[in-house]
Each structure stands twice: as structure tokens, then as C-alpha cells.
Amino acid sequence: MKGGAVTGIAWALMMAKWRQTLVAGLGVMFGITMFVTMLGFMTGLNHLLDGLILNRTPHVRIYHELKATPLQPVQKVLQDQQHFIRSIRPLVSKNKIRNSEALTAYLKKHPNVAGVAPRVSSQVFYSLGTSNLGGTLQGVDVATESAKFHLADYVTEGDITNLINVPNSIIIGKGIADIMLLKIGDPLEIIMPDASSKRLKVVGFFQSGIKDIDKVLSYTDVSNLQSMMDVPSDHFTEIYVNLKDMKQAPVLAGEISKMFDVDAEDIQKANSQFETGTKVRTIISYSVGITLLIVAGFGIYNILNMLIYEKMDTIAILKAMGYSGSDVKRIFSIISVSIGIGGGIAGMLMGFILSNVIDQIPFNTASLPTVKTYPVSYNPGFYAIAFLFSFVTTFFAGYFPSRKASQMDPVSIIRGK
């Protein structure tokens, strides 16, 4: 017998009924294992589903939409007066973002902004021999896009950095490659809207997960496309902004569109159904996990109750020897909490192992070229919650049986013999 009087007795009682103790511990372990695994797996899937949208959509997208100005220029000058100039139409080539330099400078200084990636895009024809294919070519800032955005994740063959390393290079959609039978290293002729053309070298393929996009879209370096379009280096058609706190996107979008007279769309507006889905899935995972833990808690409650009924004589004798009600309560609390902690630790371990197993199961989907196995989240928060919960449930599961034991009248038990 080691430790304090009470701990020693608690230990001895547990060991005397080690089978039951083990079963109770296994109950907790099972609950915690399932909690951690389920939550990890469901969160992993959640992230994956979120990623389908999040990785493709910048938190704020700044662009300049071609539309007739609601306020005709002449009205700005002649307010409330009669005028005869109407229907001034927009200039087609002017879908570029005005004052882009000041705008990017402002964004880069903004405390909540994590990354700013200006893009330029143009309608093009992909031309190889006799076949011509219409499409869109986007010029991207490769360094920023691969560091702060997820463009690189979708490049399935070749390397996105080759866009800078190899001059006049292009990464094309897998669909284009299939149609035009292109391999990496092949040249591809690009015909611009003004009929000028340029030969680019294919350095990679990408798969966005949406086949129709893969048939039209290609990427090249931003300055390369700007020179092909014969526009200055501040000519951008879109600016992608990622934030440190995604929730602030609508605020920033509003602020930017007012300050710089541009269109700005936040991710929440672009995917309004996305947040509801995430929330619902999270609620489901937590309710399943907590149900499992509560079931485990009832198991402990049952076993402790049984243990106390079996140990009535022991309790009576301990009391006759001078152990007080609170000593008895502590003995049974120690038993239940030890079962909780033991089962909790084992459960976290098993949960981690099970998560690892799931993590190894192959999972291939066309829409997510980078995902090869089932996604699992190892968020330490889940483990912390699971452990805390195992502790709390077992404490409460043990509380009432312990109290009952502490209030037991030794005389009635000794007489009962």
C-alpha cells in the first residue's frame, strides 16, 4: 500500500475488482477514442469541403465590372439641370482596375491582410498546328500565389515555380492538354485578341476540379501576359486578397469599393451557403462525440454503483475504524476520476492511432487532385476537450455513488450481517 491512506485504499479497491475497473476504463476509452476520431475525421472532411470553396475563392476579390455608369458623366457637372447627352457606353478595354498601384499599396499595409495577388487576364486562342481552342489566360504573381493562396495545390504535374524560372512559360489546364495532346515541354502558340501571337512553353498542368475550367484556363507569369497584352505593369483586371481573419472580408470589401471606386466581392457573399453547411456539420460531429462520452459516463456510474454495493461491508468497517464520510467519498471519487483519467489517456492514444489509420486509407477524387487519402484533423483542441470531458463525466458519474457511500450508516450494515 503506497501513497496517502485514502489513495492507497482506493487503489486496493480498484485492484481487488480489476476486471470491473478495466471494463469501466475501457468504456471511457471507447467514448474518448470515438470522440477524438469522429471529430478529427469529420473536421478533416469539413476542411476538405471548405477547401473546395475557400482555396479557390479569395477572401476579397477586387475587380472592375464593365457596366454603364448609373451616373452619367455629364450629370456630375450639371446637377439637377437638363442635358441631352445620354447613354455613354463603357470603353471595352477599360475593365482594368483603376489606380491599382495605390490600391495594392494600401492593402499591403492593412493590418488584417495576409496576402495580395494582382491578376491580369485575357481572352486567347490556344493554337497548335491546325487546331485552335478558345480560352482564358491569366497572369499571376507566382511567388505570392503559391505562398499565400492555393494555386500551387492544383498544379498536378510540373511545378508552379517554373513559371518564373522558365521564361515564356505556361501552365495549362489538364483538359486543354488532353484535347491538344500536349506534353510538358511542348511549345504552345497563344493568339491574343489583337491577333498578335506568342509561343509559350508548357511547364505544367493543373486540375481545378471543375472540368469545364480545365478546358479553357491557363496560367502564366503576370508580367509576361502584360507584355503580351501590350499594357503597362500596373494593368490588372483582378486583385485577390486573403485576410488573417476571414470574417472581416465584408467590411474590407465595402471599405475598398468605397475608397477606390472598384468592385469588391467578399467570400461570404460569393458563397453564402458555405458557412451554414460548415456550422451544421460541426454541430453534428460535436453532438455525436458528446453523446458517446455521456454513454461512457453512465457506464462508469453503473460500475461505481455496483462497486459500492459490493463494498458496503468494507465501507462500514472503514468507518468503524475511524475513517470519516469525507474519506469514503474521496476514496470513491479517486476511483472514478482515475478510471476517467486512465480511460481518457488511453482513449486519446487510441483515437490518435485510429485517426492515423483513417489517414492512410486512399481517397481519390477528381475535384481534389492533391488529396490522396481521407483527410483527418489532429486539432489538439479536440484532444483537450475529450480529456476534460472524460474527467468531468467520470467525476459526476462518481459523485452520486461516492456521496451515497459516504452517507452510509455503518451500524445498519454491521447489524445486517
Add this chain to the structure above:
Amino acid sequence: MRNTRILEANSVSKVFADSGDLQVLHEVSMHVEQGEFVSIVGKSGCGKSTLLYILSTMDTNYSGDIFLDGQLLKGRTPEELARIRNEKIGFVFQFHYLLNEFSVLENVMLPAIKLGKYPRHQIREMALEKLRMLDVMSEANKNPNQLSGGQKQRVAIARALINSPKIIIADEPTGNLDQVNSEIVFNIFTELSGVFKQSLLVVTHDKEFASRTDRIIEMVDGRVVSQV
């Protein structure tokens, strides 16, 4: 006068309210002097056990006053009573009531561990000493259910003695033993009383046993009828 009385009960009455106000003890007054070996006798059901549970602080639902070692037991919290029980009273039951989760030695050590007055290794020595005194030291590391009835009762007595209590209270300690073992237990008690001046209060049905004690308290229907 009182300070030589280790245990004193004044007009102790007990009513079992839940059995239609059955009064089991009627104004019981008795005492045990320091070093005295007192026995209580009486017919079955006359209230001997009830009185012992009250005297040993385990039953607090009574009227009248009880002094243990000069201290009034009335109005103390269950915690305080547990402490008093631990420190000053050694209880021996008819059934030995050893705890099977612990070895014989650990059983004897348990009250002293609760008392917390000595370090563990010293408690161990003390427990072994008591076991030796009661001639069961060879059983120290066995499990209680490997022992004979007489050995168990001797271990129970060792356990009652471990904290050097002011008084040993025993309820029919030989009731479950054969002639030989009863004799052994009785001899232990007389030796404790004679050699160690241990105060003892023992309920017994055994007339022969009672006649060899210092004083016999006889009870009839919840009343003390004679103390000689």
C-alpha cells in the same frame, strides 16, 4: 472521580422511531474505569449491541450523555466522532470483518494510517509487533480469507489495538468461535487488562467468560439491572 472513568454513560435512552417508537434503551447509566475489564450480559434482543454502537460513537441518535476519556460526545460533527473513534476506541465485532482487499498486515495498519501520527515504516513495525503479541505474525502477508476463524479474530484484535485506544469495545468477540479459540481470545483480553491495563468493555453470552471479568453489567429489556 471522572478522570479515572474512561467511559461513562448517563441516562442513555434509545428509541427506534421507524419501528413505531420502539424504545430499546431505558435510561441506561454505566461506566468503565481506567484499566477495568467489564462485561455486559443479557438476553438476546435486550439492547446490548444497540448500547455498544452508541458508546462507540457510531450511532448518534440517542438521548442522555456519554463521556469518553472525559469528553462529552454530544454535539460533535461526524468528522470529529470519526477522529475520536479512530484515536480512542478499538472495536472488535462478532464477525472479524477484515478487509479482503488488503493483506493481514495492511488490515492492522489501516487505523494507524488514518491516524497519521507515525511514518509508514514505523506503523509497519507497530503492526508486526501487535501481530506477534497475538501470535499471528506468521500470517502477516497472507490474505485474510486464508486464515482460520480464530486467527482472523486475533488479527481483528491486533487492528483494534494498533492506535493504543483508551478502550476496546467488543460485541460478542467469541460468539463465532469454538471452545479453544474462545479461550485463546479470552486469555488475550485478560492479559491486555492485567498486563497492559487496557480498559475493555465486552458483550458476551458466555456466562463463564463474564464471570472471569472484573465487573458484569446485566441488562434486561433495555435496562441495567445490576452492576457487580
